[in-house]
Amino acid sequence: MTLKILNETTKSMQFELEGEQHTFPALLCWALLKDPRVSFAVYNVDHPLIGIPQITLRTERKKPMNALLDATKLLDKEFKEIDKQLGKTAKSTKKKKK
Numbered sequence: 001m002t003l004k005i006l007n008e009t010t011k012s013m014q015f016e017l018e019g020e021q022h023t024f025p026a027l028l029c030w031a032l033l034k035d036p037r038v039s040f041a042v043y044n045v046d047h048p049l050i051g052i053p054q055i056t057l058r059t060e061r062k063k064p065m066n067a068l069l070d071a072t073k074l075l076d077k078e079f080k081e082i083d084k085q086l087g088k089t090a091k092s093t094k095k096k097k098k
Helices: 023-033 064-097
Strands: 002-008 012-018 038-044 054-059
Touching: 012 023, 012 064, 023 038, 023 054, 023 064, 054 064
Parallel strands: none
Antiparallel strands: 002 012, 012 054, 038 054
8 A cells, every 4th residue: 555645734634545455545544533632534536447446534623644644643542452352252263162
């Protein structure tokens, strides 16, 4: 994945995520919108097969890049929790099979 910033101001940012389709941009927008200082986060893919996702982000009282970094930290935390829960489930399943 390559992040290419197309436009950035003190309260907005537009960037592309080359090498991605819909899954990661949707998750990233979800995480961005969890932040109360993010007023708008949406992605668009011009062509479903060959388009590059573009994300538009607007913030209040926070730099867009900081909001983006915080969103990636939230996703990291969420995935670590999922991994932890899956590990517990796998161990539990192995014990039941014995």
